[in-house]
Amino acid sequence: MRPLPQCALAFRPPNAVYRAGGDVSRGTRGTSVADIIQLEGAAPRRASLEPLMQLVGDDLNKVNHTILDRMESRAPLIPQLAGHIIASGGKRLRPLLTLACTRLCGYLGERQIGLAAAVEFIHTASLLHDDVVDESDMRRGDATANVLWGNQPSVLVGDFLFSRAFQIMVADGSLEVLRVLANASAVIAEGEVMQLETLNNVELPEEKYLEVVSAKTAALFAAACRIGAVIASRGSVEEDALESFGRNLGIAFQLVDDTLDYSEHQATLGKTVGDDFRECKVTLPVLLAYRRGDDDERNFWRRCIADGEQGDDDLNKAMEILQRHDALQDSIERARHYGAMARDGLGTFPDGEAKRALTDVVDFCIERVY
Numbered sequence: 001m002r003p004l005p006q007c008a009l010a011f012r013p014p015n016a017v018y019r020a021g022g023d024v025s026r027g028t029r030g031t032s033v034a035d036i037i038q039l040e041g042a043a044p045r046r047a048s049l050e051p052l053m054q055l056v057g058d059d060l061n062k063v064n065h066t067i068l069d070r071m072e073s074r075a076p077l078i079p080q081l082a083g084h085i086i087a088s089g090g091k092r093l094r095p096l097l098t099l100a101c102t103r104l105c106g107y108l109g110e111r112q113i114g115l116a117a118a119v120e121f122i123h124t125a126s127l128l129h130d131d132v133v134d135e136s137d138m139r140r141g142d143a144t145a146n147v148l149w150g151n152q153p154s155v156l157v158g159d160f161l162f163s164r165a166f167q168i169m170v171a172d173g174s175l176e177v178l179r180v181l182a183n184a185s186a187v188i189a190e191g192e193v194m195q196l197e198t199l200n201n202v203e204l205p206e207e208k209y210l211e212v213v214s215a216k217t218a219a220l221f222a223a224a225c226r227i228g229a230v231i232a233s234r235g236s237v238e239e240d241a242l243e244s245f246g247r248n249l250g251i252a253f254q255l256v257d258d259t260l261d262y263s264e265h266q267a268t269l270g271k272t273v274g275d276d277f278r279e280c281k282v283t284l285p286v287l288l289a290y291r292r293g294d295d296d297e298r299n300f301w302r303r304c305i306a307d308g309e310q311g312d313d314d315l316n317k318a319m320e321i322l323q324r325h326d327a328l329q330d331s332i333e334r335a336r337h338y339g340a341m342a343r344d345g346l347g348t349f350p351d352g353e354a355k356r357a358l359t360d361v362v363d364f365c366i367e368r369v370y
Contacts, residue, residue, distance in 0.1 A: 049091065049364050052357040056099035059113060063095050066117040070164050081145050081157045086124055088140045093253075094224045095120045097361070101228025101242050104354035111231045114168045115177060119224045121165040122181065126188050126220075128158035133192065134279060138272060176230050184223035191215030200280055200308070202290045202301045209287060210251065218250030225249075238348060245345030245358070252338035253365045258283035259331045260368065262319050274315040280308045284334065286318075288327040297321050332366070339366045 053060070067086060071079045095116035102112040130136070131144040132151045138144060146154040162185065169178045194212045198204050225246030229239040261276040262285060276283050282305060290301045303309050304318065322328050339362045349355050 049096075049361070051353075051360050052096055052100055055353060055357045056096060056103060059099045059116070060092060060096065062110075062113045063092070063099070063116045063120070066113055067120055070117060070121070070168070073160070077149070077153060078157055078160055081128075081149050081153055082124065082161060084142075084145055084148065085127060085139070086120070088142050090140070092120060093361075093365075094123050094220055097221065097224045097246060097249075097358075098228055100354055100358050100361070101225045101246075102232060103228075104242075104349055104352075104358065105229050105232030105234050105238060107228070107232035109231075111172055112228065115172060115181075115227055115231065116224075118165040118168040118181065119220065119227075121161040121168075122185055122188075123220055125158040125161035125165070126192075128154045128161070130192070133196065134281075136275075136279065138275065141272065172231075174230065177227050180223050180226050180230060184219045187215045187219040191217070191219065198282065200306045201282060202286060202298075202305050204282055204287060206284070206287055209282070209284060213251055213254045214247065217254040218247045221250030221253070222247035241345050241348040245342050248338045248342035248345060249362060249365060252335040252342060252362070255284055255331055255335035255338065256366055256368055258285055259328050259335070262322055262328060274318075277304070277315055277318055278310070280305050284331045285322050285327040288330055289322050289325045292325040292327070293321065335366050339363075 071082050071086070073079060098116040098119055099112055127139070128145055131139060132146050132154050135146075136144050137147045144154075145157070165181070165185075166178075169181055172178075191212055191214075195216060198208065198212065222243045223246070225242040226239050229242050258276070261274065261283065264273065286301060286305060290298055293301070300314075300317065300321070304314050342362050343359055346355055346358060
């Protein structure tokens with residue numbers, strides 16, 4: 001395996017000041033991407049992913065090298081900006097799903113390496129575009145790329161990563177893989193637009209919210225899993241089963257994320273409590289609390305979320321209301337429901353190491369700190 005490219009050594013946004021100890025002003029870290037990505041068999045950060053990491057850790061190292069290789073460009077800003085978000089502490093969950101589903105289907109080749117990298121590029125591109133649309137300033141405890149470099153570079157680098165993903169798909173040569181991932185990319189974009197159309201609507205029906213989640217988040221989970229069966233030349237039954245597994249897992253994952261935003265343990269995940277609230281995002285806990293609240297509480301949500309008028313103590317009040325109406329616990333219960341459906345999707349496959357590892361992923365996604 002060839003050495004890591006120079007762009008992997010450090011991603012330095014403009015005007016960032018590196019201090020002793022590795023921290024960086026404006027919220028970015030001075031850690032190398034090799035440290036963050038956990039190359040060469042480094043231990044996973046959470047024990048519940050350990051079986052999966054043991055199963056596909058070598059493949060994940062190859063995926064990470066592929067990501068770094070394919071980020072290189074004649075435009076230095078591209079690896080700098082893309083590297084900032086790619087190295088910001090994500091667990092590579094979607095690529096891991098591709099690798100594990102490929103193993104579950106008995107495929108022993110190498111096609112999953114490039115395709116898992118393509119999945120990560122699609123995910124990263126959508127995050128870059130997301131942060132611009134949402135005007136977000138923090139992600140995983142770091143300043144977002146649009147804050148550090150501006151909206152235009154963030155959008156353009158996101159476009160570059162989408163293009164790289166499609167280059168990888170074309171090189172793979174499978175029209176079915178191309179169809180699955182292209183469709184997922186289109187559905188993700190539709191989900192973004194649907195979210196924009198329902199922005200700040202505290203009266204949004206729960207079914208409509210779940211439709212947005214299914215498109216915006218779960219579609220890529222579903223595609224990442226399905227292509228594992230596609231490249232293993234399994235039939236439509238196995239392909240559909242893995243797609244169902246991924247979709248339900250993705251919905252569960254997002255519902256837990258919605259809940260964690262109001263959890264006092266959020267800081268342990270490198271995130272800030274109340275980001276969704278401050279950005280006036282309508283999430284499932286808010287919808288449940290609004291539906292169950294009295295007139296005063298509903299007026300509170302309208303002021304804070306629909307009108308965007310928030311005071312210093314409003315986040316604390318929001319968390320009290322959410323607790324009072326069991327909105328957080330019930331959101332977790334809904335996530336567990338989708339997690340159970342995800343496990344059911346694996347019923348088509350015989351028991352084995354890969355199936356057990358994927359079941360552990362469901363537990364990891366749902367039973368995060370809450």
